[in-house]
Amino acid sequence: MRLLKTHVLLRMLNSYIVDSPEPANISYLWNFGSLLGVCLIIQILTGAFLAMHYTPNVDFAFNSVEHIMRDVNNGWLIRYTHANVASFFFIFVYIHIGRGLYYSSYKSPRVLLWSIGVIILVLMIAIAFLGYVLPYGQMSLWGATVITNLLSAIPVFGQDIVELIWGGFSVSNATLNRFFSLHYLLPFVLAALVIAHILALHVHGSNNPNGVTASGDRYAFHPYFIFKDLVTIFAFFLVLSILVFFYPNLLGHSDNYIPADPMVTPPSIVPEWYLLPYYAILRSIPNKLLGVLAMFGSLFILFILPITDLSRIRGSQFRPAMKLAFWFFVVDFFILMWIGSQHPNTPYVEIGQISTAFYFSWFLIIVPLIGISENTLIDVATNKYKN
Known part of the structure; x- marks a missing residue:
């Protein structure tokens, strides 16, 4: 039975990664799917290590992040990698969606594939917002206050929903605990959706840049497209390394390096x-x-x-x-x-x-x-x- 399960698993991997037929003329714009997969893996791994040292408490959250940066061995590297890969995640997903719009990848028979992709985008935005609150700097606190307070616009139940999310009458310790729990758990839901996205892609294969649906003139995924993906993955690692080691705060906001103060409103939120x-x-x-x-x-x-x-x-x-x-x-x-x-x-x-x-x-x-x-x-x- 164990050998049979292993055989089935190997056949699936061979079908999806080795023998999967792809159009011969797809360009490097089709590489962003693999780049997004790499980003997701990096985010889950670095996030798990950060969670070991982070304290989801309004009195200690900011200091726990500073502790990770200063006292934990290579903590600064893990934290800066996690923060910057989040930006690359969105750069790649916007290019990925833009390619889908340009080449009409949303048209039948790939409607399900497109729909799962849109759900992934919405969930990514939710996870990113939750993560932005966790360092509990000035922008974290006020960003959470402003964005969650938008739900108060819902007629009748709006304010009740806001207070339910806050766990009180303002962004507080309960809010931070809830955001931390969701930020830790939702990436695994995202990973499940990514698997569903890949399964849906495998049914009809990648879209042809010329807009034709013929099954001819296709190559196996390995080795042609595996090595093509590796080119952009190594290029991504090079750019990410430059950013993490030399410009780690380039894409961040300076106000988030000020501890959260509910008595002081930033000039712009x-x-x-x-x-x-x-x-x-x-x-x-x-x-x-x-x-x-x-x-x-x-x-x-x-x-x-x-x-x-x-x-x-x-x-x-x-x-x-x-x-x-x-x-x-x-x-x-x-x-x-x-x-x-x-x-x-x-x-x-x-x-x-x-x-x-x-x-x-x-x-x-x-x-x-x-x-x-x-x-x-x-x-x-x-x-x-x-x-």
Whole structure:
């Protein structure tokens, strides 16, 4: 029985890692899936070691992080690696999603694959927010206070939900304990979703950059794509090493090196850089409830893309209008990221509102209209050819 189980396991590994057929023309843009897997493994391992020395208590959390940095052997290395890989995690996932948008990887028959990916993104953001609170610096405390207090906009039960999350009437020791527990446990849920994502990918394989669905001209995953993945993995380790050893605080916020003080409000309360676009969407809408709905809607709107993209052509390789629209969307995303880091004053508020309107219009108006116009042109060209 044991030999049979081992045989089944080896057959599965061979099917997924060795003999899995992949399109011959996929580029290095398809390597970000493996990079994300490496990031997840690093985060789980470093997080487990950090948890051994971290104290989830409002009186000791900040000092326990300093203890890790100064007193634990190589603690500074583990902590800086954990913090910086979190940023790389989001860099890679945004590029991964951008590639999916450009090449229409969300279209049938990969709708399930895309949907699991969107759930992974939402869970990643939740885990990142929980982790941002744990060092319990100034930005941790006030970021947690502002973001959790958004739920008070929910009619009737909003304030009760906020107090349930806080475990009291403000961000306190109970809040920190809950955030620590969730931040430790949810990555394992994320790992399970990643496995489901890989299983869904294996059913139909990777999307072809040219938009064709033919099964011909494919190579085995090993050794061709294994070695291709190793190129970018080693490049990632090189860049990560430079960042950890020479610029460890480049992507962090200086206010988080000040112990949390509920009596002193920072000049500007901002989340980590990778959450700034959603924060900009939240602030661009004056109504609190609508702002919260827009912020969550900016993530969940990715689910409807397989429905709103009406084009019969897969990908943007041979679609000039869609290609232009995609790059406008990328620029808009970066503008939202910049707006999220600014004070909510004129003209930043107005720019944020315009960018938010374009963000939602891209999914609900621009993509469907381009698809309809392309389908019409195809039908006209087909009729002319027949006549």
